[in-house]
Amino acid sequence: MKSRLSCLVLFVSLTAFSQEMSDVEVTAHAVAGNVYFIEGRGGNIGMCVGADGVFLIDDQYAPLTDKIVAAVRSVSDEPVRFLVNTHMHPDHTGGNENFGKMGAIIFGHDNVRKQMALSNYTQEPPLVTFSEDVTFHINNETVSVFKVPDSHTNGDSYIKFEKANVVHTGDVYRTTSYPYIDTSNGGSFLGTIAALDLLIDVSDRSTKIIPGHGVVSSVGEVRAQRDMLVVIRNRVRAAVEKDMTLEDIQAAGVTAEYDERWESGRRIGSAAELLRAAYEDISR
Numbered sequence: 001m002k003s004r005l006s007c008l009v010l011f012v013s014l015t016a017f018s019q020e021m022s023d024v025e026v027t028a029h030a031v032a033g034n035v036y037f038i039e040g041r042g043g044n045i046g047m048c049v050g051a052d053g054v055f056l057i058d059d060q061y062a063p064l065t066d067k068i069v070a071a072v073r074s075v076s077d078e079p080v081r082f083l084v085n086t087h088m089h090p091d092h093t094g095g096n097e098n099f100g101k102m103g104a105i106i107f108g109h110d111n112v113r114k115q116m117a118l119s120n121y122t123q124e125p126p127l128v129t130f131s132e133d134v135t136f137h138i139n140n141e142t143v144s145v146f147k148v149p150d151s152h153t154n155g156d157s158y159i160k161f162e163k164a165n166v167v168h169t170g171d172v173y174r175t176t177s178y179p180y181i182d183t184s185n186g187g188s189f190l191g192t193i194a195a196l197d198l199l200i201d202v203s204d205r206s207t208k209i210i211p212g213h214g215v216v217s218s219v220g221e222v223r224a225q226r227d228m229l230v231v232i233r234n235r236v237r238a239a240v241e242k243d244m245t246l247e248d249i250q251a252a253g254v255t256a257e258y259d260e261r262w263e264s265g266r267r268i269g270s271a272a273e274l275l276r277a278a279y280e281d282i283s284r
């Protein structure tokens with residue numbers, strides 16, 4: 001009875017998921033030069049087009065693949081040849097199997113593949129993995145893909161389009177809520193500060209930054225988020241030195257002046273989760 005009930009719950013939630021996906025609109029937006037981003041549901045997709053073929057970053061959820069392909073086709077008729085996963089999460093890797101069947105070769109950091117296996121993900125992992133970085137020379141562009149400090153997970157990469165001066169950050173940087181640090185998959189609060197420092201280092205005033213979730217940003221906006229995390233880090237450190245517990249810290253209004261802008265109101269992207277990750281790193 002119990003398993004029939006859980007099957008029913010699964011069926012109902014899958015039906016709700018399919019319905020939700022069928023309502024999603026997927027649109028391509030120009031960013032700079034031949035670089036675009038595709039907005040739908042889940043992580044922002046990066047795209048570089050040209051005579052060598054379409055290069056994609058992440059692929060949202062499997063039921064959206066047809067709409068994503070239609071959005072690609074609104075800009076280019078070339079085949080999708082390469083796809084890079086910024087990290088392991090299903091809202092960035094759900095379309096891997098579909099794009100793989102179309103002939104795209106999927107890349108990701110070693111830990112994307114490793115962590116997907118450890119977490120028993122049903123999504124298809126990248127076919128090609130790298131330990132530090134990989135460079136694509138396509139469409140008159142140099143595309144640098146490189147591992148960043150463990151931050152959102154332990155397998156995050158940035159992708160920089162050197163000529164167009166665009167960086168796709170995966171979920172290390174987002175504009176929709178506080179950073180979400182997936183500590184169960186090797187993420188780190190202090191690593192997030194280091195990874196944002198790296199993003200600032202590889203950017204200049206005209207760099208366009210495509211976040212994992214949210215809107216295209218400038219390095220100034222990234223710097224503001226990094227500065228906020230440094231303030232929060234210092235407050236959590238002071239609280240830990242006073243032997244405050246995590247619960248005390250979460251109740252102490254440590255993030256009060258930032259909550260209106262950044263609190264997501266749900267677990268992912270909440271102040272409570274951010275403080276938990278900070279506490280874990282700092283009290284270690």
Ligand SMILES: [Zn+2]
Nearest residue numbers: 087089152171
């Ligand atoms: Zn993610």
